Amino acid sequence: MPRQHGIVAAIAVALTLAVAGHAWAIDSKSLPPSSTDPQAVQGVTPASVVATPKPDLVVKQDSSVSKKDLQLGYVQWKVHVRNEGKKKAGPSTLCLTIRNENNELKASAEKPIPALNVNTGTWITIEASYGSVLDYISTDVVADCKNVIDESNENNNRKNAQLAP
Numbered sequence: 001m002p003r004q005h006g007i008v009a010a011i012a013v014a015l016t017l018a019v020a021g022h023a024w025a026i027d028s029k030s031l032p033p034s035s036t037d038p039q040a041v042q043g044v045t046p047a048s049v050v051a052t053p054k055p056d057l058v059v060k061q062d063s064s065v066s067k068k069d070l071q072l073g074y075v076q077w078k079v080h081v082r083n084e085g086k087k088k089a090g091p092s093t094l095c096l097t098i099r100n101e102n103n104e105l106k107a108s109a110e111k112p113i114p115a116l117n118v119n120t121g122t123w124i125t126i127e128a129s130y131g132s133v134l135d136y137i138s139t140d141v142v143a144d145c146k147n148v149i150d151e152s153n154e155n156n157n158r159k160n161a162q163l164a165p
Helices: 067-071
Strands: 015-019 022-026 050-052 057-062 074-083 092-099 105-113 120-129 137-143 158-163
Touching: 057 137, 057 158, 067 074, 074 092, 074 137, 074 158, 092 120, 105 120
Parallel strands: none
Antiparallel strands: 015 022, 022 050, 057 074, 074 120, 092 105, 092 137, 137 158
């Protein structure tokens, strides 16, 4: 297609960039066309890049597991799941996994996490029985374990503990 000078072309561009765990959006109004090439996009400035708010679920606190329960082959965690993001988080799932010293899965459980507004949280008790006394167990508690929420930070959803009766 030959270049046509002096023609102002409307370019509708929707562009999303992932930068350091954040989504960035550029709207078409901030991208004027080039005066020499109507298909070229110019004018992307820091002012035209806007952060897209996202939720961020964090497992903030946890209660300790009793030695008596461990000796009975049972784990119960009480965890606080909090949305520290900039947008409401929809409902998701909290998962607990229990593995032995050989990393073999011994038990697992799931509990629903309700939708959480910005800067709010909820306490959830999750438990699982693995049936026999083990010399060592590793537990993982993960918020949004099914990854249904697009979060600003996917790396702070987990609490891990190594326990021995």
